Amino acid sequence: MRSIAEAFFGAVGRRTLASFRSLHDTSKLINTTFYWAVIAPFKGKAIRFHASVSEIVKTGYNSIPIVSVIAFFVGIILALQAAYQLRKLGALIYVASLVGVSVTRELGPILTAIIVAGRSGSAFAAEIGSMKAAEEVDALVSMGINPVRFLVVPKLIALMLMLPALTIIADGIGLFGGFFLAVTALGIHPYNYLQQTTSSLVLKDVFTGLVKALTFGAVITIVGAYQGFKVEGGAEEVGRRTTASVVISIFMVIVFDLFFTAIFFYFT
Amino acid sequence: MEEAIKVDSLVTHYGERQILKNISFTVLRGQTTVILGGSGCGKSTLLKHLIGLLQPTSGKILINDNNIAGMREEEMNEVRKKMGVLFQGAALLNSMTLADNVALPLREHTKLEESTIQIMVRMKLDLVGLSGFEHFYPSQLSGGMKKRAGLARAMALDPDFLFFDEPSAGLDPVTAAGLDQLILKLRNVFKVTIVVVTHELPSLFMIADHVIMLDMGEIIFAGTLDELQISEHPRVRMFLERKPEAEEYSPEDYFKFIAGD
DSSP states (O other): OHHHHHHHHHHHHHHHHHHHHHHHHHHHHHHHHHIIIIIGGGGTOOOOHHHHHHHHHHHTGGGHHHHHHHHHHHHHHHHHHHHHHHHHHTOTTHHHHHHHHHIIIIIHHHHHHHHHIIIIIHHHHHHHHHHHHTTHHHHHHHTTOOHIIIIIHHHHHHHHHHHHHHHHHHHHHHHHHHHHHHHHTSOOOHHHHHHHHHHHOOHHHHHHHHHHHHHHHHHHHHHHHHHHHTOOSOHHHHHHHHHHHHHHHHHHHHHHHHHHHHHHHHHO | OOEEEEEEEEEEEETTEEEEEEEEEEEETTOEEEEEOOTTSSHHHHHHHHTTSSOOSEEEEEETTEEOTTOOHHHHHHHHTTEEEEOTTOOOOTTSOHHHHHHHHHHHHOOOOHHHHHHHHHHHHHHTTOTTOTTOOGGGSOHHHHHHHHHHHHTTTOOSEEEEESTTTTOOHHHHHHHHHHHHHHHHHHOOEEEEEEOOHHHHHHHOSEEEEEETTEEEEEEEHHHHHTOOOHHHHHHHTTOOOOOSSOHHHHHHHHHTO
């Protein structure tokens, strides 16, 4: 009997301690990252400009095609689904409002974040993880170079700039997708559609989407980097951590999305 | 001779397990000290403490009379500028060319002109026999060349100390001997204090001035190469004569062990 109780409390204790430890490690990583990104530049420790530009190209510029195609398709899908219901009510013109609001407030930022989490979050975890496995991270430390400054800060800057930028692109193309379907298949007049879109959209919708995107950029970077730095063993663990980084960053993106949507709902 | 590194009653744990059990030794300036021992004896862990990658449970590590145990990161980075480390797999950054790898410490820690950095990079690569490979990526090089490049990077800031983690691991005898020659050259020409962790006997006899032998986290021998060869310690003799561990179980004991009683 005692052994069962022992095993139970032992397991609970181990889990609890492990989750405290990872919470502690995560907050330490966040702390260090923002120190090197925000405070250290004022102390003469410059951000690696070239590395940041190269990350911007890798994470931002190279994602434009996939983000565009997906946003376009989602715009069409939204318009079709909306038309399916609104047609019955004879309120087909409201397809424009629905597509406009849901793309800019919600689907633009979150789809972009999910694509970037899959493309770049996993790449961050794999890159840092394989560097950890090959002692490259230790080598940086032994040269007196902070690995967070060297590896994470350029990625953070890239994603915090590029996620809002990609979101703007996704918003624009998503709206165009809805417009395209409405004028071709639903027979709505282009002028009416645009009129309805502009009258139902306010700047706040786009702006709240961009605030979300900014946060998602930080979340994806931190999750990817955290998983990468956690690699202790070899290639197998790099693979495992890479997968974990995608799953966890998508989960965290949705958690933060819920949080921000609730805040915007009540306070704006 | 002057003491360059002094380790005093170093104790360290991985989780609950004690890895290094109260270790004390000194490294003399300008000498090559080899830390010898079998797999799992704690020698790599000891090296990681010497270069400040791990923090000990207790004890002191004095490098140039500065205790690096429990030192703040910024102070530690100042000490690290005086150190070069060659890791087991060379640990070159795969995303950069050799020239950029060697230039990295110079770009991070000095305010030298780019043209000066280029000259220094060529000097360092020439020192290790890799002239003309500036624009190669680490993945395009053989294991021996990677180690040489790693050494060039370790030498970039003209350090007082060089640390080697298993320099001959994974190299053929000829390449390994070449690397040993290079280690000798660095000691003789640049008067660098060198600490090498290895279990390779040929390397040991070629480069060592002073030997420290670890076994199960304890020092079982410290002295010169000549003293090592006449040492009567049974574990030292086993190591030098390449004798295997004695059978742990008699057949009866083994049967009892696997039967679980």
